[in-house]
Amino acid sequence: MSSPPYTAEVLALFERAPRAGRPQAAGWVSGEGQEPLTATHVRWHLLGANGHIMDVRYEVRGCPHTIAVAAVLAQRMVGQSVAELKLDVAAIASELGCDMTKLGRLFVIEDAILRAAHILRS
């Protein structure tokens, strides 16, 4: 291999996976996304109040890039308006130096978030 497949940031996010986990308390809503080819599976948990996202948790079965992108999104979503979510998976993937051939599986994260957000809105 000519260059390391993961940037230092991806490695750190993979290692720590900030905000990963399953919320135990009541009031959270969840959405899922799956990509059967690689068996990538994301479950996203949102806690909302007054039309805004108060807290985020996620569960991921996926490659290191999927975990890293999920971790970045989770950090950036807190405080966002549920009605105007900014979810640019492709941009985050690019920021992290992800292998862009993985975009298909990375969009599973977006699927999961949008499903959870839909429940939150309704």
Place this chain on the structure above:
Amino acid sequence: MTVPVYLDYAATAPVDPRVLQAMAEVLGACYGNPSATHDQGMAARACLESARAQVAGLIRAPAAAIVFTSGATESNNLAILGAARANGDRGRHLISVRTEHRAVLDPLAQLVREGFKVTLLDTDRLGRIDAQQVLAAVQNDTILVSIMAVNNETGVLQDIRSVATAISGRGILLHVDAAQAAGRISLDVAQMGVDLMSLSAHKIHGPPGVGALYVRREPRPTLRPLLFGGGQEFGVRPGTLPVHQIVGMGCAFQIAADEGAVEMRKLSALRDRLWQELQVIPRIHLNGHPTERAPHILNVSFEGIDGESLQLAVSPLAVASGSACSAASGEPSYVLRALGRQDALAAASLRFSLGRMTSEHDIQVAAQCVITAVLRLRELAPQ
């Protein structure tokens, strides 16, 4: 920087210091061309023939049956392409197995492009074929059967002797890729009924870049050379021979002959210990036959996690992943898929391969590292 625990001996093994010393001595003092008739050439020839006898000794073959090559890949190519092209007027059909190494499957694919027919046998879920399967695939124009002795990913053993017995008397050549078998299991080419056997030096602590092909003496199979440009190696493999590498291979094979039995018991015990320790992890699967396998390979699949993340999480270990042999494509191992593993499970697999320098401490570290990695990734994953 922490030195990773090396458990990838099936890929390549570090050169034994005794081999290194033997090679260095030859490089310094034995510089003649072994084809030359002067003193330096004769000295090199003596080294070469001594190594040939050492290599032959490990598989209980006569020295004159050993043809030196650049490695097992070339040996497989020479055996398969050479035998098929030389015997093409007698028949156009060959038989092999889906779980063979690419160094066998790719030459077979080349023969298909040249108009030959190839039957690839399916293994059972444990990675084995039986002799009757081979016999059932034989056609009137079958000229060669190629079956590996030890699978490079799972360590599964094939019953070569039964296959040889089943096809004997039909004029069919039997080629065995023994790259993973030499020095790991007992080999006796005459007893096994093998016509052609591919051997590698670097898998058993010899130097990379050198291998050999055993070619039965009586009757001697006809092989068409792949290269042209000299009469070396019985006219089958021309080119000036790398005496220092060949001496290294001879030394490695001699060490394996002298110490192999003890080493096999040690590796077998360490491999079993690793498997035992890993079984604290729920939902894991041993790939391959539970008993009919070489002592140095353990291949395990882990449910519920991503293969690439697993590989990264166990990066303190030098192990092969479930996509190791398809690294360029990133596809899950075709060997594991042939054993019935689904893609995701095949990708979430690790091959641990042990060697001379593997210690109990290495096994403990490896087991703990894998247990921690798998449990963490499962904790991250949706339940």
